[in-house]
Amino acid sequence: MTLSRRTHPRPLDIKNGRVDLTHGGGGRAMAQLVDELFVAAFDNEVLSQGNDQGAFSVPGGRMVMSTDGYVISPMFFPGGDIGSLAVHGTVNDVAMAGAVPIGLSAGFIIEEGFPLSDLERVVKSMAAASKAAGVPVMTGDTKVVEKGKGDGLFITTAGIGMVPPGIDISGDKARPGDVIMVSGTMGDHGVAVMSQRESLGFETEILSDSAALHTLVAAMIKAAPGIRVLRDPTRGGLAATLNEIAAQSGVGMEIRERDVPIKPQVMGACELLGLDPLYVANEGKLICICGPDDAQSVLAAMQAHPLGVDAKVIGVCDEDPHHFVRMKTAIGGTRVVDWLAGEQLPRIC
Amino acid sequence: MKYIDEYRDGELAQQLAKSIAAEADTARTYHLMEFCGGHTHAISRYGLEDILPANVHMVHGPGCPVCVLPVGRIDAAIWLAGQPDVILCTYGDMLRVPGSKRLSLLKAKAEGRDIRMVYSSLDAVKLAQVNPDRKVVFFAIGFETTTPPTAVAIKQAQALGLTNFFVFCNHVLTPSAIAQILDSPEVRELGTVKLDGFIGPAHVSTIIGSQPYEYFAEEYQRPVVIAGFEPLDVLQAVRMLVRQINENRFEVENEFSRAVTRDGNTKAKALVAEMFELRKAFEWRGLGLVPYSALRIKEAYAAFDAERQWDVPKDSPPDNKACECGAILRGVKKPTDCKLFGTVCTPENPMGSCMVSAEGACAAHWTYGRFRDTKAQDA
Numbered sequence: 001m002t003l004s005r006r007t008h009p010r011p012l013d014i015k016n017g018r019v020d021l022t023h024g025g026g027g028r029a030m031a032q033l034v035d036e037l038f039v040a041a042f043d044n045e046v047l048s049q050g051n052d053q054g055a056f057s058v059p060g061g062r063m064v065m066s067t068d069g070y071v072i073s074p075m076f077f078p079g080g081d082i083g084s085l086a087v088h089g090t091v092n093d094v095a096m097a098g099a100v101p102i103g104l105s106a107g108f109i110i111e112e113g114f115p116l117s118d119l120e121r122v123v124k125s126m127a128a129a130s131k132a133a134g135v136p137v138m139t140g141d142t143k144v145v146e147k148g149k150g151d152g153l154f155i156t157t158a159g160i161g162m163v164p165p166g167i168d169i170s171g172d173k174a175r176p177g178d179v180i181m182v183s184g185t186m187g188d189h190g191v192a193v194m195s196q197r198e199s200l201g202f203e204t205e206i207l208s209d210s211a212a213l214h215t216l217v218a219a220m221i222k223a224a225p226g227i228r229v230l231r232d233p234t235r236g237g238l239a240a241t242l243n244e245i246a247a248q249s250g251v252g253m254e255i256r257e258r259d260v261p262i263k264p265q266v267m268g269a270c271e272l273l274g275l276d277p278l279y280v281a282n283e284g285k286l287i288c289i290c291g292p293d294d295a296q297s298v299l300a301a302m303q304a305h306p307l308g309v310d311a312k313v314i315g316v317c318d319e320d321p322h323h324f325v326r327m328k329t330a331i332g333g334t335r336v337v338d339w340l341a342g343e344q345l346p347r348i349c
Numbered sequence: 350m351k352y353i354d355e356y357r358d359g360e361l362a363q364q365l366a367k368s369i370a371a372e373a374d375t376a377r378t379y380h381l382m383e384f385c386g387g388h389t390h391a392i393s394r395y396g397l398e399d400i401l402p403a404n405v406h407m408v409h410g411p412g413c414p415v416c417v418l419p420v421g422r423i424d425a426a427i428w429l430a431g432q433p434d435v436i437l438c439t440y441g442d443m444l445r446v447p448g449s450k451r452l453s454l455l456k457a458k459a460e461g462r463d464i465r466m467v468y469s470s471l472d473a474v475k476l477a478q479v480n481p482d483r484k485v486v487f488f489a490i491g492f493e494t495t496t497p498p499t500a501v502a503i504k505q506a507q508a509l510g511l512t513n514f515f516v517f518c519n520h521v522l523t524p525s526a527i528a529q530i531l532d533s534p535e536v537r538e539l540g541t542v543k544l545d546g547f548i549g550p551a552h553v554s555t556i557i558g559s560q561p562y563e564y565f566a567e568e569y570q571r572p573v574v575i576a577g578f579e580p581l582d583v584l585q586a587v588r589m590l591v592r593q594i595n596e597n598r599f600e601v602e603n604e605f606s607r608a609v610t611r612d613g614n615t616k617a618k619a620l621v622a623e624m625f626e627l628r629k630a631f632e633w634r635g636l637g638l639v640p641y642s643a644l645r646i647k648e649a650y651a652a653f654d655a656e657r658q659w660d661v662p663k664d665s666p667p668d669n670k671a672c673e674c675g676a677i678l679r680g681v682k683k684p685t686d687c688k689l690f691g692t693v694c695t696p697e698n699p700m701g702s703c704m705v706s707a708e709g710a711c712a713a714h715w716t717y718g719r720f721r722d723t724k725a726q727d728a
Contacts, residue, residue, distance in 0.1 A: 008697075018456065018460060019459065020455050020456060022455070028695075029697050032697075264350050268350055271353060273468075322720070324720045329394070329395045330357050330358075330359050331357060331362035331395050331396075331400065331580045331581075332363055332366075332396075333396020333398070333400055334396045334399055334720070335393065335394060335395070335396045335718065336716060336718065336720050338696075338715075338717070
């Protein structure tokens with residue numbers, strides 16, 4: 001759950017409004033729903049950190065907890081499925097605090113009539129992902145709803161982890177002058193999923209980047225314990241995530257279009273579909289913001305890890321009272337990289 | 350990416366910008382209207398204004414298909430979606446366009462109406478095929494580019510013997526809209542809107558060709574350069590327009606020669622002519638009633654015409670009083686001249702149509718360019 005800490009021109013219309021797809025799109029409409037309804041109601045210090053995980057003190061150190069629901073359609077896609085994604089996504093949310101993930105819970109909401117063979121395939125893939133990550137599923141829950149009241153299978157996972165001593169990573173810690181990096185190419189997951197959608201049916205060899213990033217994070221904080229911000233750019237992509245951080249930290253940002261790594265196939269698919277790859281979801285990439293003195297060592301640590309070989313510095317944070325994320329375009333102009341308005345791709349995770 | 354990167358080359362862009370600056374006469378200004386939303390988007394998306402000389406001004410035109418559709422037609426589509434057994438389908442951008450009473454297709458969908466987004470008109474035909482007990486209405490919008498696909502969909506529905514596929518036709522025509530702008534009092538008599546030349550449509554021109562623009566280049570003595578939607582296309586077109594204006598020429602030139610011919614796509618044009626006829630007049634948001642500016646389905650294909658199948662409401666509710674979309678679509682005002690811009694009207698909660706599509710002048714400026722306004726304020 002990420003908060004934007006921004007004001008919205010018009011409050012939610014609780015009396016007459018209805019939830020529409022934009023409220024789940026990772027853009028401003030979702031941020032508003034979270035701010036004005038959930039955060040307002042649950043109001044507490046941990047939630048108000050505004051990160052994808054809540055950090056709190058326990059005897060013996062600091063822990064984090066995170067939860068995420070998975071409703072992706074189609075359930076099976078090149079490079080993964082809803083099961084592996086439910087492990088990777090939540091492990092990553094825990095890891096983005098610099099924490100070492102300890103364990104997961106898993107809740108299954110299954111629609112009557114769902115083939116057991118598909119369920120087995122999902123569960124086996126989930127088990128394999130959890131084993132590979134070394135993060136066990138420790139508890140779970142199963143619910144079945146009548147036919148027509150769900151869409152096959154939804155999974156919710158929660159994760160907990162321990163933050164190593166001396167690590168303090170949060171979305172509100174970016175400072176002017178800090179360096180912005182990404183761990184690899186942007187948009188692979190969203191395009192891989194889109195390519196499987198019935199109505200599009202274009203052929204591509206792009207695989208989802210779905211992966212657990214906690215070992216990459218461990219290598220990075222070993223190189224530079226002072227990393228200020230980590231976040232995985234999932235729904236809403238790089239653009240939404242940078243805007244969240246800029247608003248949370250109260251800084252501006254300037255990135256360079258030329259330096260944002262994007263696979264040519266992803267670029268091609270986005271051209272065809274009229275999408276901007278900066279807004280397309282990733283499930284195995286992270287954004288890292290650190291002080292300029294740490295940049296080289298963090299970058300080297302990322303590039304030395306198999307999940308960070310394409311890591312790149314893409315820009316810097318600066319002072320800007322409006323917290324704009326700006327981009328130097330390839331032809332030498334400047335534009336805003338705004339929040340996503342509306343819904344670019346429904347049910348991408 | 351091959352055949353795309355070549356048109357987004359940073360060094361070439363700088364060279365072109367330099368040559369425009371060298372050729373532009375510093376003693377005068379150049380007001381160039383890009384008709385198409387595709388160009389508006391490219392200008393904002395790539396920050397082209399940053400590299401153009403200060404005396405070259407881009408004026409955003411009305412060529413954004415979802416922007417020019419009046420409130421009444423949106424209301425009519427919402428009404429159609431509420432008729433028994435109807436599945437209404439349309440292209441994505443249309444879903445968020447506000448109708449009257451702050452309703453939109455997206456909100457009507459959340460209230461339970463069966464409204465679906467399609468990527469192609471043929472997907473709508475497929476929907477009719479797999480839902481024989483439902484009535485599938487394709488809310489067809491757009492300029493000459495999207496008209497042939499609608500015609501193909503009707504052809505296909507006919508070949509499949511479908512009796513449950515209908516088209517709510519809202520296709521509009523580019524040349525009549527340009528003529529309407531040039532005939533407007535602001536341009537002709539008052540001179541409050543300066544228009545020295547036009548960047549002509551890219552995709553529309555692949556269908557209609559460059560020939561239809563020849564009339565008003567001569568009649569209204571304004572140069573037209575047809576250009577592609579990539580940033581270098583736009584810069585090259587600006588250079589060609591600056592040259593024509595300097596040399597006092599009013600010709601139709603074609604920068605987009607890799608896709609546009611003088612005659613256009615004759616096959617597509619023949620198909621459109623077979624299926625559609627001109628409406629006597631059609632209401633455009635911002636331009637009002639424009640004579641012979643839109644198409645309707647011919648009698649021979651009446652079985653597929655939603656307007657003949659249902660008694661579609663013909664009300665024409667006004668825009669929000671404070672909304673300046675009308676003036677913005679005519680080039681009379683800029684997005685920042687509107688009181689609603691960025692206050693209550695944003696892409697999340699659009700009050701006017703120019704804030705909906707990424708091709709709309711307001712959405713393009715808000716999404717890509719608004720840091721310049723605050724820079725000016727802060728200074």
